[in-house]
Amino acid sequence: NAGVMQNPRHLVRRRGQEARLRCSPMKGHSHVYWYRQLPEEGLKFMVYLQKENIIDESGMPKERFSAEFPKEGPSILRIQQVVRGDSAAYFCASSLGTGEYEQYFGPGTRLTVT
């Protein structure tokens, strides 16, 4: 299976805990994007990364959220001290490059904060 992989698929956290979401891009892809989607809402861009570099984090909240894409291993979106408002579906997408290159999405991680 050469598709984008995300885990876990479902994650339940209590308020104040940390959430770690993982994304392995499609084989051959080196560009990773994270999006958040609330129920009945559109996709909201959060961050764009290449290996070991954050290219664009303009959609990321300034506090509690961070992302990385190390040289080895998956990309990780980390949410510290989660609050109920963080409950959403978080999608990762990958592409060969920017601009005209198509983005392919993983199955998403559904985060529920109780």
Place this chain on the structure above:
Amino acid sequence: QKEVEQNSGPLSVPEGAIASLNCTYSDRGSQSFFWYRQYSGKSPELIMFIYSNGDKEDGRFTAQLNKASQYVSLLIRDSQPSDSATYLCAVNRRDDKIIFGKGTRLHILP
């Protein structure tokens, strides 16, 4: 003006008819345009992309692009109940960021 605008719907189309989904965008420098299909509770799935003015056909799907009017559309011929989903239009801006519309809900009536 929103960067990428779509009618939220729902758009109801009888089975077998043509479904027409529309999208307008604000950045004249945009070069690449994408249509994604998203079933409820699932992730977006890329179904079409178009880079040049005109039409691009793939099976029952046709994407149409008019850069002068800043307009892109998706036609689905011989609509099937399995086409019922939300369709997201995505446009890359001149700074290479891809912006998604909020999507149009399509309902195919059996």
